[in-house]
Amino acid sequence: MIRFFDGGMGSMLKLAAGELPEKLNITDPERVLAVHMGYAAAGAEYITSNTFGANSLKYDNVAELVKAGVSLAKRAGKKVALDIGPTGKLLKPMGDLDFEKAVKLFSEVVIAGKDDADVVIIETMSDTYELKAAVLAAKENCDLPVIASMIFDEKGRLLTGADVRSACAMLEGLGADVIGINCGLGPKQMIPLVKELRDNTSLPIIVMPNAGLPESVNGETVYNVSPDEFAQDMLEIAKIGVSYLGGCCGTTPKHISRMIQLCSGVEGSVPEKKNDTVVTSYSTSVTIGKKPVIIGERINPTGKKLLKEALRNDDLDYIIKEGLAQQEKGAHILDVNVGLPEIDETRMLSRAVYDLQSVLALPLQLDSSDPSALEKAMRIYNGKPMVNSVNGKKSSMEAVFPLVKKYGGVVVCLCLDESGIPPTAQGRIAIAEKIIKTAQEYGIDKKDLVVDALTMTISTDKNNAVETLNAVNYIRNTLGIATVLGVSNISFGLPKREAINTAFFTLALENGLSAGIINPLSEAMMNAYYSFNALLGFDDNCKEYIESVTAVQNTAPAAAVTDLKTAIIKGMKDDARICATALLKDNAALDVINDNIIPALDVVGDGFENNKIFLPQLLMSADAAKEAFDAIKEHLAVTGQKTESSDTIVIATVEGDIHDIGKNIVKVLLSNYGFNVIDLGKDVKCEKVLEAAVENECRLVALSALMTTTVVNMEKTIKLIHQNTDAKVLVGGAVLTKSYAKMIGADYYAKDAMESVRIAKEFFGGED
Numbered sequence: 001m002i003r004f005f006d007g008g009m010g011s012m013l014k015l016a017a018g019e020l021p022e023k024l025n026i027t028d029p030e031r032v033l034a035v036h037m038g039y040a041a042a043g044a045e046y047i048t049s050n051t052f053g054a055n056s057l058k059y060d061n062v063a064e065l066v067k068a069g070v071s072l073a074k075r076a077g078k079k080v081a082l083d084i085g086p087t088g089k090l091l092k093p094m095g096d097l098d099f100e101k102a103v104k105l106f107s108e109v110v111i112a113g114k115d116d117a118d119v120v121i122i123e124t125m126s127d128t129y130e131l132k133a134a135v136l137a138a139k140e141n142c143d144l145p146v147i148a149s150m151i152f153d154e155k156g157r158l159l160t161g162a163d164v165r166s167a168c169a170m171l172e173g174l175g176a177d178v179i180g181i182n183c184g185l186g187p188k189q190m191i192p193l194v195k196e197l198r199d200n201t202s203l204p205i206i207v208m209p210n211a212g213l214p215e216s217v218n219g220e221t222v223y224n225v226s227p228d229e230f231a232q233d234m235l236e237i238a239k240i241g242v243s244y245l246g247g248c249c250g251t252t253p254k255h256i257s258r259m260i261q262l263c264s265g266v267e268g269s270v271p272e273k274k275n276d277t278v279v280t281s282y283s284t285s286v287t288i289g290k291k292p293v294i295i296g297e298r299i300n301p302t303g304k305k306l307l308k309e310a311l312r313n314d315d316l317d318y319i320i321k322e323g324l325a326q327q328e329k330g331a332h333i334l335d336v337n338v339g340l341p342e343i344d345e346t347r348m349l350s351r352a353v354y355d356l357q358s359v360l361a362l363p364l365q366l367d368s369s370d371p372s373a374l375e376k377a378m379r380i381y382n383g384k385p386m387v388n389s390v391n392g393k394k395s396s397m398e399a400v401f402p403l404v405k406k407y408g409g410v411v412v413c414l415c416l417d418e419s420g421i422p423p424t425a426q427g428r429i430a431i432a433e434k435i436i437k438t439a440q441e442y443g444i445d446k447k448d449l450v451v452d453a454l455t456m457t458i459s460t461d462k463n464n465a466v467e468t469l470n471a472v473n474y475i476r477n478t479l480g481i482a483t484v485l486g487v488s489n490i491s492f493g494l495p496k497r498e499a500i501n502t503a504f505f506t507l508a509l510e511n512g513l514s515a516g517i518i519n520p521l522s523e524a525m526m527n528a529y530y531s532f533n534a535l536l537g538f539d540d541n542c543k544e545y546i547e548s549v550t551a552v553q554n555t556a557p558a559a560a561v562t563d564l565k566t567a568i569i570k571g572m573k574d575d576a577r578i579c580a581t582a583l584l585k586d587n588a589a590l591d592v593i594n595d596n597i598i599p600a601l602d603v604v605g606d607g608f609e610n611n612k613i614f615l616p617q618l619l620m621s622a623d624a625a626k627e628a629f630d631a632i633k634e635h636l637a638v639t640g641q642k643t644e645s646s647d648t649i650v651i652a653t654v655e656g657d658i659h660d661i662g663k664n665i666v667k668v669l670l671s672n673y674g675f676n677v678i679d680l681g682k683d684v685k686c687e688k689v690l691e692a693a694v695e696n697e698c699r700l701v702a703l704s705a706l707m708t709t710t711v712v713n714m715e716k717t718i719k720l721i722h723q724n725t726d727a728k729v730l731v732g733g734a735v736l737t738k739s740y741a742k743m744i745g746a747d748y749y750a751k752d753a754m755e756s757v758r759i760a761k762e763f764f765g766g767e768d
Helices: 021-027 029-042 062-074 099-116 128-141 164-174 187-200 227-241 253-263 305-312 316-328 345-359 371-380 394-407 425-441 464-477 487-491 497-510 523-535 540-550 564-570 573-583 589-609 615-639 661-672 686-695 708-724 738-743 753-763
Strands: 046-048 079-084 119-125 146-150 178-182 205-208 214-217 220-223 278-280 285-287 293-299 333-336 364-367 386-391 410-414 449-452 482-486 515-518 648-653 676-679 700-704 728-732
Touching: 021 029, 021 062, 029 046, 029 062, 029 253, 046 062, 062 079, 062 099, 079 099, 099 119, 099 128, 119 128, 128 146, 128 164, 146 205, 164 178, 164 187, 164 278, 164 285, 164 394, 178 187, 187 205, 187 227, 205 227, 214 708, 214 738, 220 708, 227 253, 293 316, 305 316, 316 333, 316 345, 333 345, 345 364, 345 371, 345 615, 364 371, 371 394, 386 394, 386 425, 394 410, 394 425, 410 425, 425 449, 425 464, 464 482, 464 487, 464 497, 482 487, 487 497, 487 515, 497 515, 497 523, 515 523, 523 540, 564 573, 564 589, 564 615, 573 589, 573 615, 589 615, 589 661, 589 753, 615 661, 648 661, 648 686, 661 676, 661 700, 661 753, 686 700, 686 708, 700 708, 700 753, 708 728, 728 753
Parallel strands: 046 079, 079 119, 119 146, 146 178, 178 205, 293 333, 293 515, 333 364, 364 386, 386 410, 410 449, 449 482, 482 515, 648 676, 648 700, 700 728
Antiparallel strands: 214 220, 278 285
């Protein structure tokens, strides 16, 4: 049976511009209670506390506000959902909020509100990293069921790049109890996303759309979907198969009442259990299944003198370049092992994971025998990692399985125990079965296990390859568990190792190897991989094989980035500065900008707009460009040259709105395209925007708003600018649409940060 949540709170409170809803829990509790009672009367079974924006970044009395909010919701006589929304900040490395600080902020809310709540609902999340922080805060501080709901765009992506599959895998791994979508879209636009959710999760689903899209009518923000239309669309969603329904912005008790009338007779359902083995980063998912997967082995100090030296010298750039080189050569997952006796592995593994995830979108395999190093890295990992490894020793399973249960992950299971590595396939299979059984006792499903039958060199025993292959075959095809091998171990002690490695890799793939830990820079190994996929029908029209053999081959170790454009595209800040400095010896500053920096940013921007790269990569490229610009400024200062005056843009988040994520992203990108951006910050009065525009003779003003209640101030600011200057106004923000922007008098509307750049370039005549 479908259960029903309430609808919008902020839109029901009719807030004045700048009025913060959570304060009303104390200053005007009856006003909040009236909304709760309205939804209770409409038939909602769960009443959501008025605590969405309550966190200590905004309030000094968070506990008081949360307790009051939960108490008011409880007075409605229904089940209470403790509401947690985003902080309004981007987490590092994209923003300035530390991950553990975010966990602390969310924990304060959970601790304050858990006693009188029946469930925790984390909603309107657009970043998997912040969502992970919130889920951990809930799980670590209470025993209540946790609902995790996200805000996807119509392309099925979160702001920071995650698709539905990636988000589902991460949340299931973290132990969320319900997964869903809310805000951003109306019910009709959410229908394909709900279907995608069902295809990718085993968890119950919650759906809470807006009442359509916002419009401005007589200076007020209204939503364009009526209660009847809303209910009809929700009936279609209910029939897809969900467990919970509710509403978000613009919905009223009438919307909820009508929805309940139409949908209460529909039998709710939980999606069928999925058995896919999925590893993710913040934006990319890799399924370890029929088609084999390549795990890049090069970030492992064993036998690698240069990597050992880099680890001793804290040279994280070397590690990033190794990662980039493997990504370019076709790796799907990167192994990350930084274990050296003389370094702090716990610190270094976390740093390597953090830095790699700042630049690359590939999922990572966290490779360590130290449980403390694994735990810290798993905690700060953005996504669902592979974890290498656990083995059949009781002590190993007791140390690793609780970590996998808490943080989620696909764990590599080594076929060894207290007695060592069995010489026979049967012995290794017995250990695999023991590990699988123990994992289930910890609540870890076999889909989150990948068994390593262990590759032993044939130089010490002629049967080693055969026994490993037999074990792989049985584990994959009889036990039904995914398999992985460190392939190159087979040839230790032998000459021309690549020939042996390639032959063994092919045999292992034929016997059911799911993932090979290999060197992607080895042309022979990758040729074997692409050939196998083509021969076994895993490569439609032999497309990947053809691309691999026609591509320019470069089997050299990860070389330093040698040109500025590449450094910016890859997000390599240090290399960008070095390359810019080198170019300035023989080139004019303007030529360096126009011939290298701007073209690189255009490449990244095009990738962003075409869903080939995502926000973290976009911002890292912007940071690299900033390093290059800083080098240019320093060069000009030393040589006594002056920079040419840039076109000026005043940017601000409008009065009453304290969210500045979008505005900050736009500011970074505009600055790196050479515009002089004057950032007035957030909650900026319209008079201050006008003053800055006049004082700086500004021809373009950019305004941001995230809250429906503050759009009225955006309209007010636009009118003031137009009445007193010739400047044009560009607007953007989650609550806006192109038609809505036109209604409130804006000259331009940008759906995202890159469109803001395109509009600014066209406006100032920057296009060729």
